[in-house]
Amino acid sequence: MRPFTYVRPDSAQAAIEAFAAAGPGARYIAGGTSLYDLMKLDIERPEHLIDVTAIRGLDGIETDGDRLRFEALAPMSAVAINRVVLRDYPVLAESLAKAASQQLRNMATVGGNLLQRTRCLYFRNGAGGVSAGMTYPCNKREPGSGCAAIGGLDRGQAVLGQSRSCTAVSPGDWPVALVALDAYVEILGRQGTRSLPVADLYRLPGGTPHLEFALTPGEIITAIVVPKAAAGRQSTYHKIRDRESYAFALASAAVALDMAGDTVRQARIALGGVATRPWRAVAAEAQLAGKQLTRETAIIAGRAALTGAKAGDHNGFKIELAARTVADALMIAAQRKPA
Numbered sequence: 279m280r281p282f283t284y285v286r287p288d289s290a291q292a293a294i295e296a297f298a299a300a301g302p303g304a305r306y307i308a309g310g311t312s313l314y315d316l317m318k319l320d321i322e323r324p325e326h327l328i329d330v331t332a333i334r335g336l337d338g339i340e341t342d343g344d345r346l347r348f349e350a351l352a353p354m355s356a357v358a359i360n361r362v363v364l365r366d367y368p369v370l371a372e373s374l375a376k377a378a379s380q381q382l383r384n385m386a387t388v389g390g391n392l393l394q395r396t397r398c399l400y401f402r403n404g405a406g407g408v409s410a411g412m413t414y415p416c417n418k419r420e421p422g423s424g425c426a427a428i429g430g431l432d433r434g435q436a437v438l439g440q441s442r443s444c445t446a447v448s449p450g451d452w453p454v455a456l457v458a459l460d461a462y463v464e465i466l467g468r469q470g471t472r473s474l475p476v477a478d479l480y481r482l483p484g485g486t487p488h489l490e491f492a493l494t495p496g497e498i499i500t501a502i503v504v505p506k507a508a509a510g511r512q513s514t515y516h517k518i519r520d521r522e523s524y525a526f527a528l529a530s531a532a533v534a535l536d537m538a539g540d541t542v543r544q545a546r547i548a549l550g551g552v553a554t555r556p557w558r559a560v561a562a563e564a565q566l567a568g569k570q571l572t573r574e575t576a577i578i579a580g581r582a583a584l585t586g587a588k589a590g591d592h593n594g595f596k597i598e599l600a601a602r603t604v605a606d607a608l609m610i611a612a613q614r615k616p617a
């Protein structure tokens with residue numbers, strides 16, 4: 279690890295001022311389960327850490343009224359076992375409960391989870407950077423250095439949203455569920471507050487894969503808001519991985535249904551593990567609207583969810599896997615009792 283300064287302000291405003299005073303090289307830190315990891319790998323090299331965990335009143339969970347509101351410092355584990363979330367939005371609870379391990383979920387925050395960086399093997403490989411003899415080039419880690427995954431061993435890489443510069447998968451589970459439910463984040467910066475759909479927080483890699491999030495330096499995510507909707511109780515987060523716990527998704531689907539009997543009034547579907555950002559499957563949603571949900575229509579919708587998917591040499595299996603994951607998720611969600 280490289281040396282860094284450390285401060286722990288007790289208000290969001292003080293954190294923003296500390297960030298501005300520190301200048302380039304400043305980073306916020308919350309649970310630290312992602313950032314410290316990347317610092318030890320010498321991929322992240324912050325010179326100034328601004329620990330946000332002492333900020334008062336930023337870890338609440340509100341479930342009354344017409345929305346759910348999770349403040350950014352709420353631990354993943356606390357949201358995952360919240361009674362209302364478990365009952366009315368199992369897709370949210372499951373996306374958290376199926377992520378990482380219990381110990382990590384106790385430390386990790388729902389805000390920090392949104393901003394974790396990719397688990398792409400080539401991004402994380404080694405220390406020191408290409409210029410210092412790093413084995414694998416990575417445009418996300420070192421812009422312009424190339425991408426070893428393209429044309430290389432790409433089993434874990436994205437089949438949706440990739441570019442000629444980057445095929446790294448967006449790793450989080452929670453953002454996938456949030457995107458399916460049209461959630462947005464509340465953001466505080468020096469210019470004041472703003473809100474942004476979670477879907478728009480994530481940039482496609484294009485030619486600038488190192489620019490991953492639509493935040494300006496110094497902005498803090500203060501809360502995540504989920505508008506309440508008819509689709510909620512009949513929902514699930516279905517995650518397929520190499521082992522059944524403590525692993526990132528090979529393919530996952532967040533599904534929430536609003537049904538009239540067997541007929542789908544509205545389906546909300548998002549994919550994880552297969553795309554460079556949490557991926558809303560609008561073609562699959564359109565495919566299902568007004569239709570009876572059967573195994574057959576679920577499989578057709580699953581295929582529609584992968585519209586435009588393009589595989590490399592070793593990740594073609596993800597296209598079929600993700601389609602079936604969507605289909606299975608639809609059938610699981612439909613079996614749940616509506617409100």
Ligand SMILES: Cc1cc2nc3c(=O)[nH]c(=O)nc-3n(C[C@H](O)[C@H](O)[C@H](O)COP(=O)(O)OP(=O)(O)OC[C@H]3O[C@@H](n4cnc5c(N)ncnc54)[C@H](O)[C@@H]3O)c2cc1C
Pocket residue numbers: 305306307308309310311312313314315330350351354376377378379382385386387388389390391392393394449450451452497498499500524525526527
């Ligand atoms: C072994 C292992 C397995 C894992 N498995 C999974 C998994 O299966 N699924 C999954 O989804 N995740 C998984 N994770 C990732 C884990 O969920 C994240 O590390 C965690 O959610 C990050 O939250 P944090 O509070 O610790 O963030 P930190 O590490 O503190 O911060 C992460 C990033 O967010 C920024 N940040 C944090 N809070 C804010 C804020 N409020 N405003 C602005 N910026 C902020 C930081 O500057 C940093 O860049 C795993 C992690 C590990 C180590």
